[in-house]
Amino acid sequence: MPRYLKTYIYLVTIIGMAILLLVLSGLKIEFLPFVLAIGLIAGLLEKYDVELPNGSIVSGSTTFTFVVMAVYGIPEAVVSEIIISLVSIPLIKSERIKFLYNTSQYIICTVAAGYGYLWLGSIPGTFTWYDVPRLLFAIALYNILNITLISVIISKLNERKYFATWIEMVQDGVLIYLVNSFLSVRLALSYELHDQLQFWIETLFVFAVFLALRYAFALFINLRKTYLRSMESLTQLTENKLSISGGHATRVGRIARKIAEKMKLSQDEIDSIHYAALLHDLGKTYLEEKIFQKRGPLTLEEEREYRKHAEIGADMVKEIAGLAKSSEYIRYHHECWDGTGFPAGISGEHIPLGARIIAAADQYDHIFYKKKSQTDFAALAGTKLDPQVVEIVLGIADLQEEPGKMAMPATIEEKLIENLVISEARKRVYQSQLLDKFGASLIVRYDGEFRNEAGDSIDIPCREQVITLVEKARRQQSGVREILEEAQSGKIYDVYCVPSGDQVSVIFFDVTDILEYEKKQEERVRNLYREVIYSVTQGKLLLVEQKEIELLKTGVYISSHPILTKTDVASCRRQVQEVLESRPLPSKVRYNILLGTSEAVTNVLKHATEGQMSLYMVGDHLRIFVSDNGSGIDLSELPKTTLMAGYSTKHSAGWGFYLLLKVMDRIILSTSSQGTTIMLEINLVDAPEKVATNNITIFKEENVRHA
Known part of the structure; x- marks a missing residue:
């Protein structure tokens, strides 16, 4: 804490205590029992305050x-404030400064208000309707x-300007002022020195009302938190399915809510924006997973599919009662301020404010988790994002909190219920024959040790790796999933870690046999495609493994x-052209070879992030190898990709494999999730006739199998 802030706290405390000593001399002892009773009731109200849905606190003390x-x-009012502090703030060592400061500033405020009351002409003990104003x-x-007084501390702790903090607290305090004013006037009017029954009845009634409100609002807030956690769980399932960074939707929801609160929107509007932000990616569950797993840029067809998710998600959410407004925000959260977004291409303030807030929160999370700076985020103002919203985001000091710190803490009651539910669920899981057949070979819980159903400490596969996952799940208080391979046995496990307070349940699915079966099935299909493609192209195109x-x-x-940028296309062409210059080739053949080279290299830039071209001469045959680090060609798409003209290319990319088959003698293709390599071969001696007439080339390499 800064020295000047400590000085301020001590100064307020000293002034408060000095005022206390001055006013206590006027205390009437005969009124003390009444003051003690009232102070005790007020202290209980302060201790068990009411949290409103907008986060404001009302105590009534x-x-x-x-x-x-x-x-x-x-x-007597000062003594009442001291009793309130004694009841509501525990007098332990760590709270003494807090007690002294709060009590002192309450005394200062009470004395100032009291003398203001007297200055206007009122006399204590004779309260009438004339004294109400x-x-x-x-x-x-x-x-x-x-x-x-309190804004000095809050503005410093939150690293905000004092006046902005003061204005915000005044706005938040209007409701509290109205409640206190109404109740104070009502109770003061009901007080009679010689007949206090009516006053005490109304006092106990006010006390009971506050306790009832506290219970009702607590139920409502807990219900809303449960609703939010259900939505967050749904989004985590979506993220796991689509390989999206874990917790993205939850973080976007929290950021969007803070922006909406900063903009002083209504509570209903804030909730609608929060719900929409949590569910903004829901429509992606209806799209093919390969679109989100692809490392390179999307094709035009894939881009069209991807752009559907905002409308799909909006239509899904629209069916949920009470989320019609959230549905609208989801539909337009990919619109850009400059009109270049989708699905409608609207711009500026034609985009709903909630959608603009979600867009900013989404971009902020993406930028922050890519370890970029706030300057990168600020650069989006006026193009992708609303400049006003960007300015508000940059002005919120605590947006870069860790996800764990941003999580809404559960109450003790919620944790107990959660543990009971999970305990019952765990019993059913242990007894499930279906899970056993599916391959749930091991289900344990971790509380510092891995234990089975009976509570015995046991050894588990991939222990060190699982401990890392368990700690991550416990820290984030969200599920974690990972595929692990045990080095000794070679077994592969699909591991799920589900936190419940300090304990974490861990489920091991042995997927070794499933993956082996899928591998064999893929190999059968690949061999079938290999034979069909080889036969249809009359030996000009062969599908092989990378090692081959x-x-x-x-x-x-x-x-x-x-191959990294567009300029590398021309550089690769020049390298091939240098080889061709030493050969007496017709200009048409030379053009075809360079065109094929450009097509292969351009495909790298379209479908991956980087690649490489290598040239070899085997006798009179030029071999051009082009490889990339993309997601590969999906097995089911191989026949279309390799045999249909223009199937997998963008508008700028011509004819793909169809063109290469026309201008090359033979093509060797290897593709997998790790990338694609293609070898283009042409005989530079017999090139004129080869290009014009040759349709069959026989593989002579003994180590490369063909159909």
């Missing part, structure tokens, strides 16, 4: 301070002075060139 001030006087003034003076295509890199190595 100061209501009784003003009543005491009106019917007895300033010294004077008491309202005193209450307002108390609240303004209290906010003025590496065996073809023989003969004389000429050169290599990385």
